[in-house]
Amino acid sequence: MIEVQNIKKIYKTGDIEFEALCGVSFAIKDGEFVAIMGPSGSGKSTLMHILGALDNPTSGTYFLDGKDVSTLSDDELADIRKDKIGFVFQSFNLLPRTTVLRNVMLPLIYEGVEPQEREERAKKALLLAGLDEGHFLNLSNQLSGGQIQRVAIARALVNNPSLILADEPTGNLDSKTSEIVLGTFQRLNKELGRTILLITHEKDIAEHADRILFIKDGLLEEGAPHVKKIAKHHT
Amino acid sequence: MKNTDLLNETYSALSANKARSGLTMLGIVIGIASVITMTAVGQGAQNSISSSIQSMGANLLMVMPGAARSFGGPSEGRGGAQTLTISDAAAIASQISNITNVAREVSSRQQVIATGTNTNTSIMGTESQYLQVRNVAIEEGDFISDQNVTNGAKVAVLGPTTRDDLFGINATGVVGQKIRIKGMEYAVIGITVAKGGSGFGSADDIIYIPYTTAQRYLTGNKYLSEIDVQASSSDVSTQVQNDINALLLARHNISDSTNADFNVLNQASIIATASSVTGTFTTLLAAIAGISLLVGGIGIMNMMLTTVTERTREIGLRKAIGAKKKDINKQFLVEAIMLTFIGGTTGVILGWLISFGITYFGILQASVSLSSIILAFCVSAGIGIIFGYYPARRAAQLNPIDALRYE
Numbered sequence: 001m002i003e004v005q006n007i008k009k010i011y012k013t014g015d016i017e018f019e020a021l022c023g024v025s026f027a028i029k030d031g032e033f034v035a036i037m038g039p040s041g042s043g044k045s046t047l048m049h050i051l052g053a054l055d056n057p058t059s060g061t062y063f064l065d066g067k068d069v070s071t072l073s074d075d076e077l078a079d080i081r082k083d084k085i086g087f088v089f090q091s092f093n094l095l096p097r098t099t100v101l102r103n104v105m106l107p108l109i110y111e112g113v114e115p116q117e118r119e120e121r122a123k124k125a126l127l128l129a130g131l132d133e134g135h136f137l138n139l140s141n142q143l144s145g146g147q148i149q150r151v152a153i154a155r156a157l158v159n160n161p162s163l164i165l166a167d168e169p170t171g172n173l174d175s176k177t178s179e180i181v182l183g184t185f186q187r188l189n190k191e192l193g194r195t196i197l198l199i200t201h202e203k204d205i206a207e208h209a210d211r212i213l214f215i216k217d218g219l220l221e222e223g224a225p226h227v228k229k230i231a232k233h234h235t
Numbered sequence: 236m237k238n239t240d241l242l243n244e245t246y247s248a249l250s251a252n253k254a255r256s257g258l259t260m261l262g263i264v265i266g267i268a269s270v271i272t273m274t275a276v277g278q279g280a281q282n283s284i285s286s287s288i289q290s291m292g293a294n295l296l297m298v299m300p301g302a303a304r305s306f307g308g309p310s311e312g313r314g315g316a317q318t319l320t321i322s323d324a325a326a327i328a329s330q331i332s333n334i335t336n337v338a339r340e341v342s343s344r345q346q347v348i349a350t351g352t353n354t355n356t357s358i359m360g361t362e363s364q365y366l367q368v369r370n371v372a373i374e375e376g377d378f379i380s381d382q383n384v385t386n387g388a389k390v391a392v393l394g395p396t397t398r399d400d401l402f403g404i405n406a407t408g409v410v411g412q413k414i415r416i417k418g419m420e421y422a423v424i425g426i427t428v429a430k431g432g433s434g435f436g437s438a439d440d441i442i443y444i445p446y447t448t449a450q451r452y453l454t455g456n457k458y459l460s461e462i463d464v465q466a467s468s469s470d471v472s473t474q475v476q477n478d479i480n481a482l483l484l485a486r487h488n489i490s491d492s493t494n495a496d497f498n499v500l501n502q503a504s505i506i507a508t509a510s511s512v513t514g515t516f517t518t519l520l521a522a523i524a525g526i527s528l529l530v531g532g533i534g535i536m537n538m539m540l541t542t543v544t545e546r547t548r549e550i551g552l553r554k555a556i557g558a559k560k561k562d563i564n565k566q567f568l569v570e571a572i573m574l575t576f577i578g579g580t581t582g583v584i585l586g587w588l589i590s591f592g593i594t595y596f597g598i599l600q601a602s603v604s605l606s607s608i609i610l611a612f613c614v615s616a617g618i619g620i621i622f623g624y625y626p627a628r629r630a631a632q633l634n635p636i637d638a639l640r641y642e
Contacts, residue, residue, distance in 0.1 A: 054554075079559075093551070093552040097251055098247070107557060110236055110556065
């Protein structure tokens, strides 16, 4: 369902051209849990932006659910993000001084969902992400890092996206909380069949996925098959 | 994005920073309140000037003698000439259409003596129509009758201030008493109702006597110092003015109107002049108040720009989860408009209260007009749009990737 063919991204600063992606091709099937791994400067963030419909590639094609996303306008990309993609960021990006529930309902506002249905879907997503009902009305700054990231996961789930994109989701968490968050991703993948794309630079984190794509200097390197790690703290 | 969601988001954004939103709004509040107050004060001044001119008499035209013409020597100034006669007044009364009353006036200033007191005041020789023409009412006794005029009777009607000066404050039983003007004894036959106003030329510090008596005993000639004409409505006052001009030019055998030995003053044109003066004054006040409104608007823009910078990551997130440019644009524009709208409403209320206070404490009869309120609302909403547009556009143009990374 994700099909990327020969994607290139060239950044121009004045006369200097920098090729961040030099022709990347791969495919991800529905229900897969894939990690994209690479050191910083490898082009993985650029790839994430293109896969997340935040940016257009300079050349190449990107099919998401059979639709070519690589040449869409800003507003069309916004629609793709709204309907098909859920983001989980390293820095969480919750609205400050806002309740957990409102944070999770935010994507549904742009979808025009009725308030009552919004609340139901947000609560469902929060439970799926593993947050206790007691925290729903807490303000986002009253939660721990792990809880915050689970709110963010719930926010990514609430619009029933085809793809959940997690950009270094454990980057700001300690190893114990990281395990919990990765466990949540594995559970969502296994039990709900969610397609998850995990972007990280840590091998340890990447190994929680079914498959790892290594990226280096803007090019994909086929990784050796690996033994999948199962997070210990399933909740 | 639904409108209710938009308002919800706006409310939580503004209430997240109550002090800053409040202070920013204060600029608009002060601006709008001062515009409302200033126009109310200007309008009040205009009304009070118009009504005090109107109190001289409705639809009044005053025919005055021109400057005395002498060959060489100093000019006596306008009104000094002896050109208007009793028969001029009779001719105006009989030959000009659309007039209701004509009153002759012979004025002078004399020392007046009552029992034990004396004062110096203006003596107005006139006739019965003066009451209608000059909008004067009688409080006690009678005004000068046509009979008095024909007989040249030595009777006097006192203004309330003159009564106070001669017989004591609010003295009673004045009618029937005697006063002496220039050595002659006059019987007091009436007191007029106070018209207000004070100082030189007050309508209350005056003594009315028949004009025939005034001519015989005070001025000693057959001329009039003024003829008052009342037009039947304000629409015809210009026509009446022109007709009087033509009639008197013919009667005085003057072919060139620039050499006219009289002037016709039209009250309507005096009011128009006064209105244009106060109108300019009001515009000036409103313009100064408008500057404070402009400064308030710049304050809004400043705050919105700060907000956009502060909330860059939030904007990035909103874009990442599917907000379009127009959604972001709308959100920030509505925030700015909400600020100015709330500020504008508060400003209108405050301005109205200040105007009410000005009236209440008797400083001036300030009048808040509906049009100034509507204008203030439109202007404040307009300021929201104008000064909110640029920050909102900046927010909408942000690149989601850069915005999400913004520290």
